[in-house]
Amino acid sequence: MTEFQDRVKPLLTGVPGWLTDEEGEALYELAKRCTGRGAIVEIGSWKGKSTICLGLGSRAGNGVRIVAIDPHTDYRFGDFKANVERAGIADLVTPVPSLSQDAANGFGEPIELLFVDGSHEEGDVRADFDQWVPKVVDGGWVAFHDTTWTVGPRRVVGERIYRSRRFKDIRFVVGSTTVARKVAQNSLADRLRARYVLALKTAFWLGSSMLKKQRRLLPKSLERIGRRVLRALQ
Numbered sequence: 001m002t003e004f005q006d007r008v009k010p011l012l013t014g015v016p017g018w019l020t021d022e023e024g025e026a027l028y029e030l031a032k033r034c035t036g037r038g039a040i041v042e043i044g045s046w047k048g049k050s051t052i053c054l055g056l057g058s059r060a061g062n063g064v065r066i067v068a069i070d071p072h073t074d075y076r077f078g079d080f081k082a083n084v085e086r087a088g089i090a091d092l093v094t095p096v097p098s099l100s101q102d103a104a105n106g107f108g109e110p111i112e113l114l115f116v117d118g119s120h121e122e123g124d125v126r127a128d129f130d131q132w133v134p135k136v137v138d139g140g141w142v143a144f145h146d147t148t149w150t151v152g153p154r155r156v157v158g159e160r161i162y163r164s165r166r167f168k169d170i171r172f173v174v175g176s177t178t179v180a181r182k183v184a185q186n187s188l189a190d191r192l193r194a195r196y197v198l199a200l201k202t203a204f205w206l207g208s209s210m211l212k213k214q215r216r217l218l219p220k221s222l223e224r225i226g227r228r229v230l231r232a233l234q
């Protein structure tokens, strides 16, 4: 059993959200590795599932604070706060009840880990990229959710991460997250790896879309093997 399954999964019980276990674990591990060179920023918190993964990772690591940006319209802010408190990470989390595009100008700190899962409209994702990624320190990490089926994030990360000279150690996490480390300049090997991961992500996306269209579900055991193979290939 991994640390995530042991310590985090039980605290996610009853918290709705779209993250797969692999994605939750990736956020947990990335936050745990943060050293404090910058804040952890989350765009799009909803009811706090990803915030909890980041917060517990940070707690297991160096206690880097999490700035959680979401306009939290209607009843959801209460649910978000209750879930974050129940997970025991409220002291690490600063909620910013705002659109990310409005919050960007007033945020002057460096960022060590940026998780983007806010508006999925292409223009908004581009604005998030333009406004927030420059604040990420070199050597810091970015993670974008919904980079397979959802056209906005998929296009933006395709252009600005997979085909960029500013990212290395790119990874696709099942079901839809792209993770990458920002650098001053990547190498040819990094760029080739990026294209390879992009091909794997595309194969996963098209393959699972086809199965969905035919309303076919893989047996759980086969699905598990597929996920393991995808991880091993990266």
Ligand SMILES: C[S@@+](CC[C@H](N)C(=O)[O-])C[C@H]1O[C@@H](n2cnc3c(N)ncnc32)[C@H](O)[C@@H]1O
Binding pocket: 016, 017, 018, 019, 043, 044, 045, 046, 047, 048, 049, 050, 051, 069, 070, 071, 072, 073, 098, 099, 100, 101, 117, 118, 119, 120, 124
């Ligand atoms: C898919 S949900 C986030 C899910 C969350 N990360 C989780 O793990 O459960 C998207 C969230 O983004 C928020 N959102 C939408 N547009 C936004 C914007 N422009 N800036 C910040 N947050 C936004 C919505 O209010 C919603 O709560």
